[in-house]
Amino acid sequence: MTSAASNEAGFHITVEPSGRHFTAHADETILAAGIRQGIGLPYGCKDGACGSCKCKKLSGNVTLGPHQSKALSADEELGGYVLTCCAHAQSDVVLESRQVTEAGAFPIRKMPVRVLSMSKKSHDVVKLRLQLPAGEPLQFHAGQYVEFILRDGVRRSYSMANAPHTLAEPGTGIELHIRHLPGGKFTDHVFGAMKEKEILRIEGPYGSFFLREDSDKPIVLLASGTGFAPVKALLEHMKFKGVDRPATLYWGGRRPEDLYMDDWVHSQLAQMPNLRYVPVISNAVPQDNWRGRTGFVHRAVMEDFADLSGYQVYACGAPIVVDSAKHDYVAKRGLPEDEFFADAFTTEADKALP
Template structure:
């Protein structure tokens, strides 16, 4: 049994097999809808079913207000048709040159940027071209079949290594390996397997609106790639980067951001620390990073926002910025949902 789904705004159609989600079916048909975690833990794939019967999931129930659900709002990463559907969503673009691939990669460099942050560089095969948009992510395919997602921290440069910023989650199967010691530790020249690129988080170059970049912790990784793309493309739109951490060490590439601020006349860097200790001697902005944006810009109606970080930061920013006038379609987000978050969610289904 297969159901036909029609996207109202564009009239694109695709088939969804019994038990398949709307998002998975769209991606299988080379139609790229907004998405990030693909697990019902963020709101990136939120859309609306205009007509037809469907089954939604726990993420829809937990993240979308009841009055919106009553009007058909749902998360397409977990929603399964029970009849032909018409939906409202934004097509990011139709897949063409950029293809999702499974590839072996070799670790070429590892550098600790903080006690719990490792910058890892990977070389893709010289015989294969790995194309992606600055801001997208990859997934490691582990030996047991499980996956771990990490954003690409560099703009695409042919044949150049790709860069990831990996935070240590103690007890985590993969990050304990990255930060380990002895025979079980990750080492340069190790071969890993990845799939990518994935996600719809990347710069919309066709706009002329000023840009706000919002990062928490290692959510800076795709933001870094986007800034590199802005510089390389010669984009002169005003750009404000707000990067938040609990302590100054969490803003682990402070010097790079300051260098951008000094060199680029249209670029402003605002670091924000929420829990500085006296020994940190922090003299900069304090508080929640998403609130710092509102302290500076009360009316966001003319802006684009690109936000990446912990789910609580993304959800808080999404709600607060909508109240400050930001159009829903101008909020682009990548929520860093850990394996532990997904296990907790699965246990609560």
């Protein structure tokens, strides 16, 4: 039904092929409605900037709000694709998203957290540990993120760098990797004024970047910069669960120090015999004495894999890396589009682009 009466009750949204369904009101985005009702829709930035929430519309009418053309091109829009983060239902709608499963999402909660510790991992990366309230466990998938709610209501998103099982260890808290973006509202505070025991507010978990455990396909993990944070959580989860699927981690940075937990990765190799590690540096200088792989990290994968048709790829980091990887792996290496899972680290500057 698509009458005014049905609008008051909300429009019926169905996601195929899982058959998951929920109700969306005209004054909320389809994504917001799905999150509110525990439907695991894919998404990233929630601002029309990254394209992670792109779905094929099989039937129904929607209006699309402002978005970037790199997230949804005019040709894709003509082809029936929508971004659920800026799409409002105007009738009952049927979407296609093979990333949606029958499993429900974890409840999203607001909570205060206390800064447990801050440790510099490089000149512009801090590892932040946050203590959760006693008796209020945060349920999440390894790879998901939380949002900081700042005093003025502005939000900033950061991926959790540890797996859920690690929270059982006393004094662990959730781990975040914060890169300093000079002039950044939140990161200037982290690097200039934040102190241990400071109280912050977070909300989460968010995101659809987590290991699909119903597959036995080999895995390519692609990280640029602090995109390593959720990948680290995936690796911890895989080790804890005994996931023995072959996995290759490609971690890219401009200079060797950008691979700020390189030693940690090497320490995991002995414990995870099916894990390979390929660090890649794009702007090494002679004094770095870098003898490893050079160039762009997403291209290193293409140099090593002529055919990705039987793989899953998990990519995280700068939007240019994630976008290039998805395009090239699908178009040039045969990767099925629905086997590419990503979390593009979209900054406020990225969101301001046309």
